Ligand SMILES: Nc1ncnc2c1ncn2[C@@H]1O[C@H](COP(=O)(O)OP(=O)(O)OP(=O)(O)O)[C@@H](O)[C@H]1O
């Protein structure tokens with residue numbers, strides 16, 4: 001367990017892995033079990049960070065430099081942590097966060113080619129060493145994830161969705177490097193299963209941490 005009182009859980013994975021769908025279900029199930037839960041997302045979760053999200057993901061911002069992109073994600077992260085995540089953890093809440101630092105390491109560090117260590121460096125300034133207690137990686141091949149998104153006509157297409165499949169394959173490769181690097185923190189969940197099974201496996205992966213909480 002980390003320095004704060006609550007439990008900090010991030011959910012990661014390629015586009016269309018089912019993170020947003022499953023994390024909402026996880027929230028309900030944890031509340032049913034009597035836990036106090038905060039569901040939030042990155043980039044976003046609070047006003048300032050949602051505004052930064054709008055800038056980063058605007059499909060018209062095609063000129064955005066990769067380092068600018070990495071810094072904007074880190075800035076949104078910092079504000080979100082300070083305003084929302086840290087206070088909730090201090091109260092003993094379970095924080096479920098849809099994406100966190102591993103997205104920056106996989107997308108900007110590996111797929112954009114900035115370097116995982118370089119992106120880790122700028123994020124250390126943002127997170128003050130506060131990594132999640134557990135990260136669930138929703139494992140799906142990028143082709144299948146992008147296919148799910150293509151089938152979902154309610155989803156707004158953002159600037160990163162418009163990247164070539166080769167970019168999303170690099171993102172997936174980046175996540176594999178992170179799984180090797182952080183084996184104690186990152187747990188892999190088979191995200192190709194039906195939603196109920198993904199939820200079951202996600203809850204199972206959190207059992208020992210929840211027992212401690
Ligand atoms: N286990 C599943 N099986 C089949 N379809 C799924 C499953 N989970 C989610 N979906 C569908 O796939 C689409 C993408 O799901 P969702 O938005 O939850 O993914 P995501 O990981 O949050 O994506 P992104 O990071 O790109 O926003 C949605 O249409 C959703 O209904």
Ligand SMILES: Cc1cn([C@H]2C[C@H](O)[C@@H](COP(=O)(O)O)O2)c(=O)[nH]c1=O
Pocket residue numbers: 015041042043073099100101102103104105107108160161
């Ligand atoms: C936190 C974070 C996110 N991204 C990317 C990943 C997705 O393409 C978008 C967020 O959209 P979603 O529908 O909420 O998944 O942003 C990134 O590249 N780097 C990050 O740090």
